[in-house]
Amino acid sequence: MDEVTIVVLDKKKNVRKNLSLKVGNEEKIDDLLQNVGKLTAIPKDELEVLFCGKMLGRATKIRDLQLTPATQLTLLRPEVCSSQKPENPESSTTVNSSFYVFCKKCDSVKRAKLRVYCENCQGTSILVKNEPQNWADVLKTKRIRVECSSETCVQEIYANFRFKCVDCNEICAALTHARGNWQKSECCICSDENILVIDLGCNHLTCLECFKLYLEENLENFNFKLKPPHGFTITCPYTDCNRVVQDVHHFYLMGKSKYQEYQKRATEKLILQSDEGVTCPNPDCEKCNERDCVCHKTDDLTRNTIEATTRKCPNCQCSTERNGGCSHIHCTNCGYDWCFKCVKEWTENCQWDHWF
């Protein structure tokens, strides 16, 4: 038995009442309405329950709502009793879906519940006018219209969606690429059939553990590539698949400290690529903020040596030294493939004629 806060909005008499009621997990909405009816003298058929932007079916089980003491249920008694017959008492509403988040409080991947609020008053006494159909509908603002029961809110108003960790209620960023492995497919790395997988939208499934190791391996050499608008990201581990992780929150799979390392290295790389910084051999040097610091100086001899021994990447102008190997240069700065002999893009002809 858990206590929940219930707000009764009686539009017929224009009163609002707050109740605190113990509800058992095995009870149904119908039982709840009966109990509220006893306390408020409102016939249970005149009440509707608003939760998660939906009108709940009478047979919906309380357990399925994943209520916590912080949850607020709204019971609405409309001004005019709807002409329709009271809803079939057998119908239940599903509010459960498989969403996954990285919960910073629990420091791990958790299942999440989706909650919806009025964007204006942040209240939960709302009804969505149309169900969200895709990730954009819940991740972006002003996509789903709602009807808010609060007096202060106007008619034309939008929903705000939030994902909450089912274990600790922390508001978290959704992992849009994480999903259940309902087809029971094999992980493209370990070939096991694990329950939770990462799918970048290409249907190449990687289990969570392998994806984490894949990220960590790539963090070591910082193989993340700049792919606007997603930032520094990584492709699907499947060979030649160009799908990328579209939301950097997935890099939290490596844990908080490795995520911070990712952020640091991505920032450094961005600064270097946009030519706004120098790589300082002595980052603790106090003079380094000053222009005349020795770290910022390149004398003529150094410059001449660099010019004599390197060629510039035709794409990003990064000075590149070839101290062995073949003529095929893969620029680690910008990712361009070029020929050291032609100083142009690497072509089929270079592949055969300019190998060495």
Added chain:
Amino acid sequence: MSDASRRRLLKELNQLQTESPPGIIIDKNSPDSDLKQWRIGVVGAKGTLYEGEVFTLQFTFGSQYPFSSPEVMFVGDTIPAHPHIYSNGHICLSILADDWTPALSVQSVCLSILSMLSSAREKKHPMDDAIYVRTCSKNPSKTRWWFHDDKV
């Protein structure tokens, strides 16, 4: 070798032994018991410069496999003369270095090497073969095939 690496290698071995694709020969007793080193035969495809020739590839797997690439080289008496293969058996192939992804496998590496052999226009070793073979590390994955410097 980690448990996960071992399981994955066993699956690959099992698959190769039951249905190996044309041109790939796997000896039933080939890998040693710890699965760390395998030898696989590849046969030059019909209508190519290497038609009917049999070469031996040696795979060595590290504990990070498949997250890190296997070390792959030609071994034995006959090393194919090819512009991307050094006479000591080292192979210059991007998927064995920077382009490796953990979804690649022993089979896909063998097939890439076969297709590399098939597309050769001339049977010769790389131009810097003599220098490379004299100076390179014993482990081909220690060779950095592409070289770059950060901005100076």
